[in-house]
Amino acid sequence: MAEPPASQPRTATTEAVATTKITDLDEDSLAHCATYLSLQDLSNLAMTSKFLRKIAYSDSIWLHRFRLRWPLEMLSSCSSGVRKAYLDWRTALHQFKFADPFVLDLYTEARPLDNILLDKNDIIFSQGSIIRMMKTDSFLSGGSLARMSDHNARITCMRLFPLNETSLVRGEIQREENVLVTSSCDHSIRLWWKGTCQRCFRGHNGAVSTLSDKLLGDGDVKVLASGGEDGTVRLWSLSSSGKRGQQALKATLYGHQKPVSLMSVAGYKPSLLVTMSKDSKVRVWDTTTSSAIRSSCCVGMTFVPGAPLDMKCDEALLYIAAGSSVVVVDLRTMQKVNTVAVYRPKLYSFAIMPSKSLICTGGLGKAMLWDIRRSQEASKPKPVFELDGHMGSVTLLHMDPYKIVTGGLGDNFVNAWEVDTGKQTNSLLCNRPELGGAKIGCSAMAVNACRIVTASYGDGQGLVSFRDFSGAARPISSGCGDDEDVDVSKFWGTQTYSDSDGSYE
Numbered sequence: 001m002a003e004p005p006a007s008q009p010r011t012a013t014t015e016a017v018a019t020t021k022i023t024d025l026d027e028d029s030l031a032h033c034a035t036y037l038s039l040q041d042l043s044n045l046a047m048t049s050k051f052l053r054k055i056a057y058s059d060s061i062w063l064h065r066f067r068l069r070w071p072l073e074m075l076s077s078c079s080s081g082v083r084k085a086y087l088d089w090r091t092a093l094h095q096f097k098f099a100d101p102f103v104l105d106l107y108t109e110a111r112p113l114d115n116i117l118l119d120k121n122d123i124i125f126s127q128g129s130i131i132r133m134m135k136t137d138s139f140l141s142g143g144s145l146a147r148m149s150d151h152n153a154r155i156t157c158m159r160l161f162p163l164n165e166t167s168l169v170r171g172e173i174q175r176e177e178n179v180l181v182t183s184s185c186d187h188s189i190r191l192w193w194k195g196t197c198q199r200c201f202r203g204h205n206g207a208v209s210t211l212s213d214k215l216l217g218d219g220d221v222k223v224l225a226s227g228g229e230d231g232t233v234r235l236w237s238l239s240s241s242g243k244r245g246q247q248a249l250k251a252t253l254y255g256h257q258k259p260v261s262l263m264s265v266a267g268y269k270p271s272l273l274v275t276m277s278k279d280s281k282v283r284v285w286d287t288t289t290s291s292a293i294r295s296s297c298c299v300g301m302t303f304v305p306g307a308p309l310d311m312k313c314d315e316a317l318l319y320i321a322a323g324s325s326v327v328v329v330d331l332r333t334m335q336k337v338n339t340v341a342v343y344r345p346k347l348y349s350f351a352i353m354p355s356k357s358l359i360c361t362g363g364l365g366k367a368m369l370w371d372i373r374r375s376q377e378a379s380k381p382k383p384v385f386e387l388d389g390h391m392g393s394v395t396l397l398h399m400d401p402y403k404i405v406t407g408g409l410g411d412n413f414v415n416a417w418e419v420d421t422g423k424q425t426n427s428l429l430c431n432r433p434e435l436g437g438a439k440i441g442c443s444a445m446a447v448n449a450c451r452i453v454t455a456s457y458g459d460g461q462g463l464v465s466f467r468d469f470s471g472a473a474r475p476i477s478s479g480c481g482d483d484e485d486v487d488v489s490k491f492w493g494t495q496t497y498s499d500s501d502g503s504y505e
Contacts, residue, residue, distance in 0.1 A: 023051050031058040035065070062086045073473060093450045094402035096416040096426040098472030104136055105432075106145070108462035113455035115158040116464070118448040119178050123466055125444065125455060126155040131182065133195055136466060146195040153185035157211045165215055165222040167239040168193055181224065183208035189226055189236065201236050203249045204228035206259075213312075214265040216273060216287050223250060223287060225273050227260025233275050235287055255283055255298050261308050266331055267315040272299075274331070276308050280322055284331060300334040309347055314354040321350035326359060326370075340375035341383070343368060348408070351399040356419065360387075360404055362394030367406045369422055385422030389415065391441070398447040405452065407442035414442050414454055426476065430454035430465055 022030070034042065034055055046056035055061075062082040066075055066089075075085060092098070109127060116125040123134045131148040139145070163177040180192040185207040191199040206229035215222040215238070224236045233253040256277040266272035271288045284300035306323015313319075317337065318329040326341040341347075341361050349362030357372040367390070368383035375381035392410020399405075399419065407414035412431040417424050430442045444455040450470040456463050 023049075027055060027058075028060075030055045031060050034058070034061050039065075057081070057083050059083070070471075070473075091402060092475060093469050093472060094400075095418055096403065096405075096428070096450075096452070096467075096469050097476055098426075098469050098474055099476050100474040101467040101469040101472050104139070104466040106134060106464040106466070108132070108457070108464060110457055110459060110461050112457060113444045113462060113464070115155060116444040116446045116453060116455050117158055117160055117180075118446040118451055118453055119160055119180075120448070121451070121468075123446075123453050123464065124158065124180060125453075125464060126158060126182070127462070129153050129155060129184065129186070131155065131158075131180075131192070134464075136468075148192060148195060148197065150190055150197045150200070151182065151184040151186055151188065153207070155182050155184050156207065156209050157183045159211050159213070161215055161222075161224075161238075163193065165238065166191070168198060181211060183211050183226060187228075189224075191238065199238075199248070201226075201248050203234050203252070204230055204232065206230040209259055209261055210263050212263045212265055212273060214270070216265055216271055218270045225263055225265075225275075225287070227256075227263055227275055229259040231256040231259060231277065233260060233263075233273070233285065251287070251297070253285055253297055256281065262311050264311050264313045264318070266313045266318075268331075272331065274311065274313060274318055276304075276311055276320070278308060280304050280306060280308055282311075282318075282320070282329070284334070300331065302329055302334045302336070304329075307346075310350040312350075312352045314352065319350075319352055319359065321347050321361065323347070326350060326361065328372075338376050339381060340372050341368070341370045341381055348393040348395045349397040351397040351404075353399050353401065353419070355401065358399070358419065360397055360399050362397050362406065362408070364393050365390050367394045367397065367404065367417075369404065369419075385417075387415070387417050387422060387424070389424070396442055396445045398445065400447070400449075405445065405447050407445050407454065409441050409443060411441040412456075414445060414452070428452070428454070428467065430463070431456045431458075432463055 042056050046053040059082040066086050111127045114126050121136045125132055129151040133146040159181045160178040161181060163179050166179055183189050187202060187204050187206060187208060189201040189208055190197050208226050208228050210227045212225035215224055217223050222238050224238055226234050234249060235251040236248045237250050258277040258279040260275050261278050262276040264274045266274060271286060273285045273287055276282045280303060282302045282304060283298050285297045286299045289297045304320050304322045304327055309321040311318060311320045316331050318331055320327050320329060324342060324344045324346050325339050327339050328337040330337050341359060343361055343363045347361050352359045359370045359372060361368050367387040369385040370381060371384045387406060390406060390408060390411045392408050394406050394408045396407040402419060404417045404419055405414055412429060413427045414430055415424055416426040440456055440458060442454050442456055446453050451468045453464060453466045
């Protein structure tokens with residue numbers, strides 16, 4: 001038998017190589033390597049140690065990112081550093097603080113636009129039973145507006161879910177794509193991908209009124225929940241095959257006496273589904289429970305006074321907007337924890353951002369921003385900011401870490417506000433005179449990062465207006481609005497700009 005090869009003797013050189021640490025490398029070399037990291041990875045790197053934070057904050061990294069992100073913009077000297085200048089510019093784009101976004105207007109039929117979504121640069125909206133999809137990139141080069149007409153009654157709800165959580169995924173490239181799921185008054189639910197209906201789920205004995213905001217389950221098998229006018233909650237497997245979705249119905253949950261109007265998946269346990277019916281009764285279901293008596297899947301109940309408006313789960317807490325107030329319920333005990341917002345006579349819209357402990361509500365002529373922590377300490381909650389200036393009720397709300405966007409049927413403008421200060425950053429026209437003297441303001445709205453799409457309609461036609469601020473170059477220096485005079489920021493010199501840089505950071 002052959003002798004095993006002798007091990008290499010350890011030398012000072014090999015020991016030095018074996019003990020070399022990342023902190024032993026040249027700082028310029030590390031900074032060059034860090035230019036290939038994403039924004040999130042750079043943030044993680046900065047939190048690792050003081051040495052790596054110094055590397056992550058290097059001007060060379062942020063100057064490289066700035067030139068890559070906005071190649072036609074010039075960076076002037078800034079005493080606070082290139083990193084802060086980059087992040088300030090990026091924040092301003094997310095807050096719509098520019099007068100020259102890329103704008104694309106699409107005129108449609110003079111019918112109400114019930115639902116609208118933004119999937120990156122794709123616009124998806126419904127009018128009655130018809131779904132239309134516009135890819136803004138290809139539309140500019142002569143692409144067509146896709147029309148999907150498989151439903152035969154009004155569409156009640158539209159959701160986007162990751163493709164990789166269904167059985168449709170074919171390869172790694174497709175894992176970043178989304179599928180569209182719609183419910184309708186025709187008693188059906190349909191799953192769409194690439195403009196084609198891939199699955200049709202039937203089982204409700206009436207109109208399907210709502211869909212879960214997330215898929216249930218934390219394993220490979222994901223489940224979609226739906227609520228109907230028949231008072232039932234139904235669970236559907238998205239991994240079932242077949243055009244008609246045979247064997248997709250996994251369970252029917254009984255217990256509500258009135259139509260189910262709202263649904264939300266618990267954050268701390270993805271198998272828990274919270275539902276609310278039009279009589280303001282709330283039920284919590286454990287969708288993993290196997291029982292012949294489906295009502296036994298209900299693991300909690302409560303009641304909230306007032307007409308249901310919206311509800312959202314955050315970990316083990318449930319925020320319910322109903323009537324004139326927003327109340328918090330602990331899902332572990334089903335007890336009311338607090339009332340965090342009150343506005344009379346009624347609330348018209350509701351949004352929440354748990355990471356900043358903020359909620360926003362829409363009222364008559366204004367929206368209100370509430371701090372959840374302050375509301376817990378006060379006997380009567382008071383808003384920290386009032387976002388005033390709207391005509392009519394604020395029925396549309398969006399809130400993210402950078403901004404709040406507000407709109408409504410009675411106002412021709414949607415307004416953007418800084419989330420930390422309540423200061424208005426822009427006012428965007430969403431209606432046009434050519435719509436036929438319409439009294440309808442903004443009927444639907446969707447926001448995704450630096451992009452916003454609004455919908456309105458009049459007697460003659462409808463309008464879907466898309467704005468992309470990611471390539472904007474003219475900051476608004478004073479006032480707000482599409483028609484304001486603007487000057488460039490003191491830190492920037494402006495050149496010709498590109499409509500879009502293709503970045504979603």
